[in-house]
Amino acid sequence: MEPLISIALCTYNGANYLPQQLDSILNQTYKNIELIVVDDGSTDGTKEILEEYANQYKEIKLYFNERNIGFNSNFERAISLCSGKFIAISDQDDIWKKNKLELLHENITDNWLIFSNSSFIDETGKIINGQILDKNFSLDGKDFKSLLFSNFVTGHTALFSKEFIPFLLPIPHQGFYDWWMGFVAIYHKKITYLNQVLTFHRIHSSSVMYRDETAKTTQGRDERYKEIIDNLAITKNYKNLCKNDEILIYKLFKAYSRLNFLDKIFLIRIFFNNYPVLFPDLKPRNGLSRLNYALKLVRKTY
Structure with missing residues (x-):
């Protein structure tokens, strides 16, 4: 059956x-x-x-x-x-x-x-x-x-x-x-x-979905930023994370939360080094193109 x-x-x-x-x-x-x-x-x-x-x-x-x-x-x-x-x-x-x-x-x-x-x-x-x-x-x-x-x-x-x-x-x-x-x-x-x-x-x-898309359109960067903060906040506390993954997500959460100069540098490095896995559905990038994208992403975030 x-x-x-x-x-x-x-x-x-x-x-x-x-x-x-x-x-x-x-x-x-x-x-x-x-x-x-x-x-x-x-x-x-x-x-x-x-x-x-x-x-x-x-x-x-x-x-x-x-x-x-x-x-x-x-x-x-x-x-x-x-x-x-x-x-x-x-x-x-x-x-x-x-x-x-x-x-x-x-x-x-x-x-x-x-x-x-x-x-x-x-x-x-x-x-x-x-x-x-x-x-x-x-x-x-x-x-x-x-x-x-x-x-x-x-x-x-x-x-x-x-x-x-x-x-x-x-x-x-x-x-x-x-x-x-x-x-x-x-x-x-x-x-x-x-x-x-x-x-x-x-x-x-x-x-x-309509309300979410409308909010993104009208609030733009702030709404998207809040979504990421919320997701990092909950995923960093997942009980079955291995230590290295827990540390990574916690660092990302703190960087997004504090918004200081060193956090920007940290995020640029993370986006540059991990581009293929963080953004797997975007076009492949290497070298200067990947760096420019990481810089652009941080500028959008902040």
């Missing part, structure tokens, strides 16, 4: 698009599923939609938070309530391809986590230009350092095994839960990527 796959779905005022996502999950070709839904205080009719579906489908288990606990904490609660051998993360307003769970399960092998690609759709469900990851994206040449300054693991495309949970939890309150998830999995070399679009990711005015 196929192992049970749990889907962790967190909801908050998602009534406009939730039925489409529930239908796409419940109509998966992989049938042995449970759908764990944790609502974080919705006031727009989301609860009523969930209760209507739960009355029709035995796979759905509903939980309602007594108070709003926020994005990361809500996903942590949803994950902790899952009983499946594997767990998939779901946003409330996406649409899944019918064979998403089947393909992720087939390809995770002995890894802790597998993630895939997604295409964008608009408020009406129409496919629009762009994907989360480049069509040629690969994990080749990447290690944990590749996730210190930017993230390529998106939670809504991921499936992970229950063996991963003791390493994943608790999810830090600051930063992004999927950035943390990717960092932990890649640090232990227990991650793989399936280069297929399996999710239609909806972009609209109330979506998390």
Whole structure:
């Protein structure tokens, strides 16, 4: 018999698009599923939609938070309530391809986590230009350092095994839960990527990605700087870091936090010497080109 796959779905005022996502999950070709839904205080009719579906489908288990606990904490609660051998993360307003769970399960092998690609759709469900990851994206040449300054693991495309949970939890309150998830999995070399679009990711005015991209556009450098600080702050405290890695991340965190002249010199050296692994998806650079990029990056940061 196929192992049970749990889907962790967190909801908050998602009534406009939730039925489409529930239908796409419940109509998966992989049938042995449970759908764990944790609502974080919705006031727009989301609860009523969930209760209507739960009355029709035995796979759905509903939980309602007594108070709003926020994005990361809500996903942590949803994950902790899952009983499946594997767990998939779901946003409330996406649409899944019918064979998403089947393909992720087939390809995770002995890894802790597998993630895939997604295409964008608009408020009406129409496919629009762009994907989360480049069509040629690969994990080749990447290690944990590749996730210190930017993230390529998106939670809504991921499936992970229950063996991963003791390493994943608790999810830090600051930063992004999927950035943390990717960092932990890649640090232990227990991650793989399936280069297929399996999710239609909806972009609209109330979506998390829309708000993040809008904030980056309006706040620019300051917002990006805060993201990096938050990520370095949580990754430096990961309990399973070896000593040398712990020291490196701590030094990067202190350099970003203090912003003095010596910190700039330190960061230039780090960016120059580690360019291929820190920025693996950028074009290859050597010598003067790499130095100019490191200088440019520090100028942008400060």
